[in-house]
Amino acid sequence: MTDEATYLGKVIRVDSGSVEVEVSDEIPSAAPIINGRLYKIGQIGTFVKLPIGNFTLFGIVSSVSNAPSKVEETQARYNFGSRFLTIQLVGEKIGDDPFEKGVGTYPTINDEVHLVIESDLRQIYGDRDAGSIEIGKHSSSEDLSVYVDLHKLVLRHCAILGSTGSGKSNTTVSVLKAILNDYAGSRVVLVDPHGEYSSAFPDANVLKINDKKNPLYIPFWLMTFEELAYFLVGATLKDEQTPQYRKFREMIVERKQKNHDKLKGGTVDVNLVTGDSPIPFNVRELWHHLYWWLNASFKEASSEKQTEANACVEGKGDFEKLVPPTFKAYAMGSIAPFKSKHQDMYAYEKKLISRLRDSRYDFLFNPGEYKDEKSKLDLHDLLNSWIGGEKQLTILDLNGVPPEVLDITVGLITRFIYDSMFWGRNESYTGKNRPILLAYEEAHSYLSKSETNRYSKYAVEQVFKEGRKFGVGAMVISQRPSEISETILAQVGTYVALRLTNAGDQGIVKSSAPDNLISLIDLLPSLRTGEAIIVGEAIKIPSRVRIKLNNPRPTSDDPKLIAGWSKKHVLKADNYKKVVTAIREQKI
Numbered sequence: 196m197t198d199e200a201t202y203l204g205k206v207i208r209v210d211s212g213s214v215e216v217e218v219s220d221e222i223p224s225a226a227p228i229i230n231g232r233l234y235k236i237g238q239i240g241t242f243v244k245l246p247i248g249n250f251t252l253f254g255i256v257s258s259v260s261n262a263p264s265k266v267e268e269t270q271a272r273y274n275f276g277s278r279f280l281t282i283q284l285v286g287e288k289i290g291d292d293p294f295e296k297g298v299g300t301y302p303t304i305n306d307e308v309h310l311v312i313e314s315d316l317r318q319i320y321g322d323r324d325a326g327s328i329e330i331g332k333h334s335s336s337e338d339l340s341v342y343v344d345l346h347k348l349v350l351r352h353c354a355i356l357g358s359t360g361s362g363k364s365n366t367t368v369s370v371l372k373a374i375l376n377d378y379a380g381s382r383v384v385l386v387d388p389h390g391e392y393s394s395a396f397p398d399a400n401v402l403k404i405n406d407k408k409n410p411l412y413i414p415f416w417l418m419t420f421e422e423l424a425y426f427l428v429g430a431t432l433k434d435e436q437t438p439q440y441r442k443f444r445e446m447i448v449e450r451k452q453k454n455h456d457k458l459k460g461g462t463v464d465v466n467l468v469t470g471d472s473p474i475p476f477n478v479r480e481l482w483h484h485l486y487w488w489l490n491a492s493f494k495e496a497s498s499e500k501q502t503e504a505n506a507c508v509e510g511k512g513d514f515e516k517l518v519p520p521t522f523k524a525y526a527m528g529s530i531a532p533f534k535s536k537h538q539d540m541y542a543y544e545k546k547l548i549s550r551l552r553d554s555r556y557d558f559l560f561n562p563g564e565y566k567d568e569k570s571k572l573d574l575h576d577l578l579n580s581w582i583g584g585e586k587q588l589t590i591l592d593l594n595g596v597p598p599e600v601l602d603i604t605v606g607l608i609t610r611f612i613y614d615s616m617f618w619g620r621n622e623s624y625t626g627k628n629r630p631i632l633l634a635y636e637e638a639h640s641y642l643s644k645s646e647t648n649r650y651s652k653y654a655v656e657q658v659f660k661e662g663r664k665f666g667v668g669a670m671v672i673s674q675r676p677s678e679i680s681e682t683i684l685a686q687v688g689t690y691v692a693l694r695l696t697n698a699g700d701q702g703i704v705k706s707s708a709p710d711n712l713i714s715l716i717d718l719l720p721s722l723r724t725g726e727a728i729i730v731g732e733a734i735k736i737p738s739r740v741r742i743k744l745n746n747p748r749p750t751s752d753d754p755k756l757i758a759g760w761s762k763k764h765v766l767k768a769d770n771y772k773k774v775v776t777a778i779r780e781q782k783i
């Protein structure tokens with residue numbers, strides 16, 4: 196036996212990916228101290244090395260047993276006091292060359308196996324490469340930094356996954372801070388449904404729906420025609436052949452075309468304007484128009500002769516204030532005024548007015564200076580406020596936004612940023628020349644497999660499928676990865692997996708890990724808070740990493756159960772008036 200302190204044992208079996216090792220009986224301790232550090236023998240997930248002449252193979256311990264795996268054949272030889280380790284080979288190092296993933300040479304029976312100590316780990320992880328960020332420290336060594344390749348992390352997309360309380364938000368802060376601090380021109384948009392990140396990033400550009408100081412506006416006219424039809428009047432492609440649907444399309448195209456030369460961002464060719472073009476128009480005027488034709492009374496009875504000139508108008512109304520026009524009451528029978536024959540848009544008008552009156556949608560239909568063609572600001576200002584300004588990080592605080600609204604919001608924001616990167620792909624300050632990272636916290640709640648979040652899902656799926664080419668990278672953060680759209684997960688290049696207890700969720704990470712490292716994934720339920728297994732394209736070798744606890748931290752606004760339940764409350768019905776009004780107005 197070698198008397199090196201790192202000696203563990205020798206190889207007793209080799210197959211294509213794994214090696215079995217019999218731990219030597221002569222090792223004095225199960226936890227030797229080498230260079231002042233304590234190493235534990237046979238810890239699952241730790242590295243071992245097999246020096247073979249000029250090169251060294253590295254492997255990860257995947258199982259430990261007191262009997263060899265092929266017991267029947269070998270029973271006679273072993274007294275079962277021995278320990279046996281199964282090692283998955285992960286990479287090799289030839290001479291002074293850097294560590295490489297994968298193995299070209301296999302060990303043979305009786306080759307020596309050694310513990311990997313800190314200096315070996317340094318050889319595996321190497322020095323910091325240009326274009327990387329530090330993600331944390333190696334779990335088995337407090338001062339060994341683990342770096343990830345930033346280009347691959349961002350543009351091949353990544354996911355931060357873990358059960359609730361496992362440390363996802365803290366990890367997100369760590370990753371984003373490393374990016375923002377190390378790369379002065381980086382830009383990140385973080386979708387924050389619980390409004391927990393602004394405390395961790397005091398310098399960020401925080402935009403919030405319905406906020407007085409820093410409002411997040413998303414003008415409704417960013418929607419395509421199909422989205423407008425669905426969102427404004429509840430019509431889907433199934434209705435495409437109906438006269439109402441066609442008429443509605445004509446009304447919208449006409450309004451968008453009319454404004455082609457009034458745009459603050461620059462005139463566009465009227466012939467290129469379609470129902471899908473993001474061009475402002477006045478949606479209240481559209482409602483007024485629908486209302487007018489449905490409710491007007493006319494001097495003439497026949498539908499062809501019921502024209503504007505023949506209408507019996509009493510009051511014009513005020514579309515900005517949603518005050519309808521008034522008309523002379525129509526008479527019964529065959530005397531004027533006659534009831535309007537234009538009744539086909541009845542259902543559309545009713546749906547549209549209820550949307551416009553719903554104050555939850557003010558950020559869409561009342562978007563400050565982006566309201567319509569007369570407004571001061573246009574899309575270039577909007578883009579600048581989201582991704583253009585000096586601040587590298589924009590937090591979109593969507594706290595308190597109902598799920599239906601969350602869907603359209605995330606969908607429109609994602610698509611508009613994506614479009615700006617696609618069409619600006621060759622500009623020096625955006626597109627391919629200055630990529631962007633879009634981070635989605637609580638992704639399972641609006642990027643689920645179901646159709647309940649069609650807007651956001653389709654937009655984000657497009658980013659995951661095509662974004663890389665135009666400089667758009669994405670990160671999803673979730674506690675329920677098994678609920679997330681498969682199209683999205685299939686495109687995730689790097690997983691940062693924290694403690695995950697649900698088997699279905701673990702399966703998501705497992706399916707992306709190389710076969711010989713499944714044992715590492717099996718550690719997921721037992722990881723400590725803030726500890727992660729990182730696998731995928733951005734990391735040299737799948738690793739167990741400790742993420743630093745950040746300060747200031749993200750805050751999660753938990754209800755105050757103990758405080759609220761500790762004192763007695765004596766309430767009267769009147770106390771609830773405010774709540775009831777808020778339910779009715781959908782407004783706090």
Ligand SMILES: Nc1ncnc2c1ncn2[C@@H]1O[C@H](COP(=O)(O)OP(=O)(O)OP(=O)(O)O)[C@@H](O)[C@H]1O
Pocket residue numbers: 357358359360361362363364365366674724725726741742743744751
């Ligand atoms: N790296 C870490 N080291 C030590 N403690 C940590 C670490 N990360 C998180 N914690 C602790 O765990 C708590 C939960 O962390 P965090 O909010 O990041 O979890 P989460 O996975 O985002 O949870 P949720 O699913 O509720 O959003 C933190 O308040 C902190 O106390």
Ligand SMILES: [Mg+2]
Pocket residue numbers: 363364365
């Ligand atoms: Mg969290």
